[in-house]
Amino acid sequence: MGDTSQWNSQLSFLFAMIGAAVGLGNIWRFSYVVYSNGGGTFFIPYLIAIAILGIPFLILEYGIGYSFKDSFSNVMKRINPKLEFVSWILLLFVFIVLIYYMVILSWDLTYLTSSVTFSWGSDVAAYFVQNVGGSSNLSNLGSLIIPTAIGALIIWVIVWFISHRDLNEGIGKISKILIPALFIIMIGIVIYALTLPGASIGIQTLLQPDWSKLTDINIWLAAFSQILFSLSMGQAIALTYASYLPEGSKINDNVLLVVFANSSFEVFTAFGIFSILGFMSFSTGTPMVQLVSEGTGLIFVVFPMIFNIMGIMGHILAPLLFLAILFAGITSAVAIFEPMVSSMEDKLNWSRKKTVTLLSIIGCAFSLLFTTGISSYLVGVVDGFVNEFGILFLIAIQCIIFAWIYNVDSLIPVINENSRFKVGSLWKAIIKYVLPCFLIAMWLIGVYYLFADVDSFEAIVYVIIMVLVLVFSGILTKINSNK
Ligand code: PHE
Numbered sequence: 152m153g154d155t156s157q158w159n160s161q162l163s164f165l166f167a168m169i170g171a172a173v174g175l176g177n178i179w180r181f182s183y184v185v186y187s188n189g190g191g192t193f194f195i196p197y198l199i200a201i202a203i204l205g206i207p208f209l210i211l212e213y214g215i216g217y218s219f220k221d222s223f224s225n226v227m228k229r230i231n232p233k234l235e236f237v238s239w240i241l242l243l244f245v246f247i248v249l250i251y252y253m254v255i256l257s258w259d260l261t262y263l264t265s266s267v268t269f270s271w272g273s274d275v276a277a278y279f280v281q282n283v284g285g286s287s288n289l290s291n292l293g294s295l296i297i298p299t300a301i302g303a304l305i306i307w308v309i310v311w312f313i314s315h316r317d318l319n320e321g322i323g324k325i326s327k328i329l330i331p332a333l334f335i336i337m338i339g340i341v342i343y344a345l346t347l348p349g350a351s352i353g354i355q356t357l358l359q360p361d362w363s364k365l366t367d368i369n370i371w372l373a374a375f376s377q378i379l380f381s382l383s384m385g386q387a388i389a390l391t392y393a394s395y396l397p398e399g400s401k402i403n404d405n406v407l408l409v410v411f412a413n414s415s416f417e418v419f420t421a422f423g424i425f426s427i428l429g430f431m432s433f434s435t436g437t438p439m440v441q442l443v444s445e446g447t448g449l450i451f452v453v454f455p456m457i458f459n460i461m462g463i464m465g466h467i468l469a470p471l472l473f474l475a476i477l478f479a480g481i482t483s484a485v486a487i488f489e490p491m492v493s494s495m496e497d498k499l500n501w502s503r504k505k506t507v508t509l510l511s512i513i514g515c516a517f518s519l520l521f522t523t524g525i526s527s528y529l530v531g532v533v534d535g536f537v538n539e540f541g542i543l544f545l546i547a548i549q550c551i552i553f554a555w556i557y558n559v560d561s562l563i564p565v566i567n568e569n570s571r572f573k574v575g576s577l578w579k580a581i582i583k584y585v586l587p588c589f590l591i592a593m594w595l596i597g598v599y600y601l602f603a604d605v606d607s608f609e610a611i612v613y614v615i616i617m618v619l620v621l622v623f624s625g626i627l628t629k630i631n632s633n634k
Contacts, residue, residue, distance in 0.1 A: 156318040157397050163323030164396060165405060170326040170482025171388050172413040173333070175255065176381050178476055182421035183445030186357055188373045189364035196374035201410060204589070205378045207581045209389055209406045210574060211553055214566040216393030217402055223387035224494040230557045237548065239624035242491050244541040245386045247616065249487040250514055251530045253310070254521040256480040257302030258283045259473055262451060266469035275455040284447060284527030289608060291524025300522040304515065310484050311511040314492060315504045318395060322485050333478040336471050337416070341423030343468070353429020354422060356439045375593060382413055383483065385546030387490035403570035431457045447527060450476065498632050536613050539597040547590035554583045
């Protein structure tokens with residue numbers, strides 16, 4: 152390995168892993184997924200998805216990282232030299248996620264600054280279009296949204312600063328500060344939200360069970376996708392972080408802790424989000440259905456509208472919420488960055504500082520493409536393709552590679568050694584048979600929907616991404632790592 156750094160405490164690793172998992176998805180995605188997939192009923196498929204996908208796959212990822220103690224591209228190369236090409240494809244897809252994830256964080260930064268004076272005004276939707284996310288009008292492609300572009304630069308500098316430092320001084324330290332801070336802020340927001348008038352209307356709407364939905368395949372798919380996304384699975388993140396673990400670490404037990412922290416955080420936050428929506432419904436008489444949304448619509452349009460009518464508490468809650476999103480996002484961003492950093496360090500035989508600096512410059516230049524007048528639209532198009540088509544497929548492939556080409560039997564004693572929670576033949580059966588079938592099926596369904604109504608702009612973007620990813624994977628594979 153080019154870099155021999157190790158976590159100096161189990162706590163640094165644990166907080167870094169929780170930081171990787173807890174991100175925007177836990178805040179702006181989960182509650183909507185619950186609401187639109189059977190309310191309280193959703194928790195059944197959700198728990199099953201944790202049991203058969205989340206925990207088994209993460210144990211596999213941690214286990215491989217921990218036992219190889221090497222970067223993702225080297226791990227794949229050591230399993231079979233022909234697999235190095237595949238590893239770069241995944242790493243590049245994950246790097247693309249980072250490129251637009253930074254832009255979303257830049258939108259959040261704009262809102263954080265606006266929340267001081269509520270400069271978003273009364274027409275928040277218009278504010279979002281003009282100053283932050285732009286529109287889908289392709290003629291705006293030539294112009295930059297200045298606050299978003301400046302924000303992206305600032306976020307890149309922050310991430311560069313954290314990542315270029317030594318592992319424990321950078322990612323380790325920042326996670327140990329930001330994650331507890333995030334949890335404290337969120338607990339404060341949710342407890343206050345629960346006391347708002349109308350909170351119960353919101354929570355009832357969120358949890359209203361619809362048992363008939365249990366037989367609907369879509370809620371099962373939604374649960375499995377939520378777990379994949381929320382736990383940041385299969386993107387070489389857990390593998391890379393676990394490769395920095397010293398001997399004697401607890402693998403399975405750590406996985407359980409991360410999964411527990413991630414799910415508790417999203418369930419708890421969902422109660423807060425829906426209480427605040429309930430308050431809005433109660434105060435203005437707007438039906439809940441008209442308020443409920445997800446993603447940017449929820450956080451950057453509906454929430455500022457609510458803060459506008461909340462009085463003094465709105466002025467306290469608004470900055471806190473945008474700060475929480477920033478903290479959740481930054482710890483995820485450094486995690487998304489790390490697989491590429493560690494693999495490139497090994498490939499080029501460069502120091503962490505030099506590798507991170509080079510990759511930050513390249514990444515930042517690409518992020519600026521996402522700060523043009525079609526910012527939010529382009530993020531949506533690229534996100535759909537990269538996740539549904541690229542990453543999901545590569546997760547399935549990894550599962551097959553680790554379970555079939557690499558012999559998981561030899562992994563079992565290693566991961567069980569220091570953990571109280573032991574895995575055995577059931578885990579192996581899930582990894583070898585259940586997950587590959589399941590993941591491939593999910594991929595096929597996702598790809599069907601993705602391509603069912605693709606327009607020409609989307610098609611061009613998809614082709615550009617595929618060409619770039621394949622060409623660069625080829626080039627990176629060809630470079631000789633002099634080792
Ligand atoms: N899990 C993160 C979230 O919930 C998102 C993420 C996905 C981060 C994939 C890294 C990799 O927002």
